[in-house]
Amino acid sequence: MKTEIDHSVVRCADSTFRLRFTHGLRRGLGSAARCARSLGSMKRLYALLLLVVLLPCTLFAQEKDRNWYKHAVFYEIYPRSFADSNNDGLGDLNGITAHLDYLKRLGVDAIWITPCFPSPQVDFGYDVSDYESIDPAYGTLADFDRLVAEARKRNIRVVLDFVLNHTSDRHAWFQESRSSRTSAKRDWYIWRDGAAPGQPPNNWGSVFGGSAWQLDSSTGQYYLHQFYPEQPDLNWRYPEVEDAMMEVARFWFKRGVAGFRLDAVDRIYEDPDLRDNPVKVDPDGSETLVETYTTNLPELHNVLRHLRTVADEYGAVLVGETWTSSVEELQRYYNSLQMPMNFVFTMVNRPSAPEFRKQIHDAERGLGWPVYLFSNHDITRHYDRYGDRAYNDQIAKALAALYLTLRGTPILYYGEEIGMTNNDPARVQDVKDPIGRRFWPHNKGRDGERTPMQWTAGANGGFSQTAPWLPVPDSARTHNVAAEEKDERSILRFYRRLLELRHTNEQLREGNYVALNENDANVLAYLRTYKGKAVLVAINMSAVPRKIALDLRQHSFGAKAKTLLATEAQPDSVRLSEISLAPFGVYIGEVK
Ligand code: GLC
Numbered sequence: 001m002k003t004e005i006d007h008s009v010v011r012c013a014d015s016t017f018r019l020r021f022t023h024g025l026r027r028g029l030g031s032a033a034r035c036a037r038s039l040g041s042m043k044r045l046y047a048l049l050l051l052v053v054l055l056p057c058t059l060f061a062q063e064k065d066r067n068w069y070k071h072a073v074f075y076e077i078y079p080r081s082f083a084d085s086n087n088d089g090l091g092d093l094n095g096i097t098a099h100l101d102y103l104k105r106l107g108v109d110a111i112w113i114t115p116c117f118p119s120p121q122v123d124f125g126y127d128v129s130d131y132e133s134i135d136p137a138y139g140t141l142a143d144f145d146r147l148v149a150e151a152r153k154r155n156i157r158v159v160l161d162f163v164l165n166h167t168s169d170r171h172a173w174f175q176e177s178r179s180s181r182t183s184a185k186r187d188w189y190i191w192r193d194g195a196a197p198g199q200p201p202n203n204w205g206s207v208f209g210g211s212a213w214q215l216d217s218s219t220g221q222y223y224l225h226q227f228y229p230e231q232p233d234l235n236w237r238y239p240e241v242e243d244a245m246m247e248v249a250r251f252w253f254k255r256g257v258a259g260f261r262l263d264a265v266d267r268i269y270e271d272p273d274l275r276d277n278p279v280k281v282d283p284d285g286s287e288t289l290v291e292t293y294t295t296n297l298p299e300l301h302n303v304l305r306h307l308r309t310v311a312d313e314y315g316a317v318l319v320g321e322t323w324t325s326s327v328e329e330l331q332r333y334y335n336s337l338q339m340p341m342n343f344v345f346t347m348v349n350r351p352s353a354p355e356f357r358k359q360i361h362d363a364e365r366g367l368g369w370p371v372y373l374f375s376n377h378d379i380t381r382h383y384d385r386y387g388d389r390a391y392n393d394q395i396a397k398a399l400a401a402l403y404l405t406l407r408g409t410p411i412l413y414y415g416e417e418i419g420m421t422n423n424d425p426a427r428v429q430d431v432k433d434p435i436g437r438r439f440w441p442h443n444k445g446r447d448g449e450r451t452p453m454q455w456t457a458g459a460n461g462g463f464s465q466t467a468p469w470l471p472v473p474d475s476a477r478t479h480n481v482a483a484e485e486k487d488e489r490s491i492l493r494f495y496r497r498l499l500e501l502r503h504t505n506e507q508l509r510e511g512n513y514v515a516l517n518e519n520d521a522n523v524l525a526y527l528r529t530y531k532g533k534a535v536l537v538a539i540n541m542s543a544v545p546r547k548i549a550l551d552l553r554q555h556s557f558g559a560k561a562k563t564l565l566a567t568e569a570q571p572d573s574v575r576l577s578e579i580s581l582a583p584f585g586v587y588i589g590e591v592k
Helices: 002-037 041-066 093-098 100-106 141-153 172-179 239-254 300-313 327-333 353-365 382-386 392-405 434-439 481-486 491-504 506-510
Strands: 074-077 110-113 157-163 213-216 221-224 259-263 279-281 287-289 317-320 409-413 512-515 523-530 533-540 546-548 560-566 573-575 579-581 586-591
Touching: 093 100, 093 141, 100 141, 100 491, 141 157, 157 239, 157 317, 239 300, 259 300, 300 317, 300 327, 327 353, 353 512, 353 523, 382 392, 392 491, 392 533, 392 586, 481 491, 491 506, 491 560, 506 523, 506 533, 523 546, 533 579, 579 586
Parallel strands: 074 110, 074 409, 110 157, 157 259, 259 317
Antiparallel strands: 213 221, 279 287, 512 523, 523 533, 533 586, 546 579, 560 573, 560 586
8 A cells, every 4th residue: 555655646646757857859850840840851851860869868968957966965044153264253155256266176966055045043044034134144045146146056956945844923913913913914823712710722732842822912823833932833735825835935946956955844834724643651750742633734735735846947957855754754744855855874873783773764765765864953963962972073074985885865064074073062052052051951952953063173163263152072172174175184185086977977966875794783885886886885883893794696696796996995805705994984886
């Protein structure tokens, strides 16, 4: 049953393409025929021959272009923390533009910039008060246009963050909506009466703690906010909201944006009957709400299909913040998004060959193109999550080797390529993220993973000449771009070599994933096979040296590998019956 559903998903995505493809084909043939009619018979023959040669090339190029994201490396930029061009302690768009050459050298093809729109910054940009402008702290629309143009010169695409679920409470739409019960925009948000005096309409909880309902004393009704109270949820059941948001998408597509990352997309619909979410009692007696009626409702896929058609007008990519509980649930998003994020790796917190093997297997089981990431602006940096303090840098390289050689698109988080650590606040009074203040000290918030990019070993990590909005950790003295560029064994240089290989090696670009030595508890090994050749990847996920022996005869490959990249010195040609790996060492070689 499940497989049937999955297949229908793929058929649907394919049929959209077929439609556009046939359209293009018809248009091409039509104009060729018109042209041929106006020529003599000899010339007509030439024109026809030309058509036969050129048409497949054009279609091939179109198809290649449509799939650009599959061979791309995405890089998430938290604009507040990437580079400060005007020395006010906050990063900005011009700072990003100034570092495009760095990103190009690293091997980045697309940058996803987290929200840079006008915002009161309660949730650091995820509370948008105007969708069609740039927050003055980050620059101007002209700066944005320049960034897009400069990025394009370097073949880097710009993807923006689209906050669909909610606006800021300062957005003109909400101001109007809250002004009276009869306001023309009242239904743009979700307003309800309390269940009883002083009681919210139901038991729904906010992701950031407490009830998801806020009483607005002026009209005596509650509004829904799945995040902070300053982030009222939009009512996507109201058609005007959908229309307005599609216009927002067009506004940015017209400015050259290559796509969107869709924020909290799993939460845009809630149960219209406001049924209470079920309560789960854990073995220790604590209670949690199961978000049955507030996440992943089927209706959201209608909106995404609409957004897909708008994005298709501009050939844009849609990336999703798609938290799901199963591969099947994730599959549904492929109906309309090219890149629903698979968060599995953000949930494994120790280097473990069996655990990763299982997760890759699950992702490969799905029919869509996998999208992997280890860290982002909401999650403790993986340098810390996996680090064992003895081999932190080696582990960082091992994890990079893993997700940059898998079939799928990786999304890097700024600074992971230099081994940036989390820098959690030490005192509650220093915390900027409201979650950290609310749940201190149990949860210190997300400041730690959002600290300034470490460009040099100098003051403030070379990010700014002024004290930045968040402090730079001591690790900036050793882990910074300038130092790592000079050190051949640095994490940065390893990322660069990996990305270069990923871009140039056909097997890594296109190949199938074939798991090897599946019972090995310590070494994760696999092949990427394509056109009769394969790249072998072997990663030691343990803190002791390991040797593995591989026999690839059943896959019709020989007994040796030609070394392509390794973390330790390896001979040019390695016998597969004896591959030696240092603690957390990586070996990548070509087999024939
Ligand atoms: C997403 C963002 C997160 C933000 C939340 C509310 O999960 O990644 O940073 O706080 O949405 O917009």
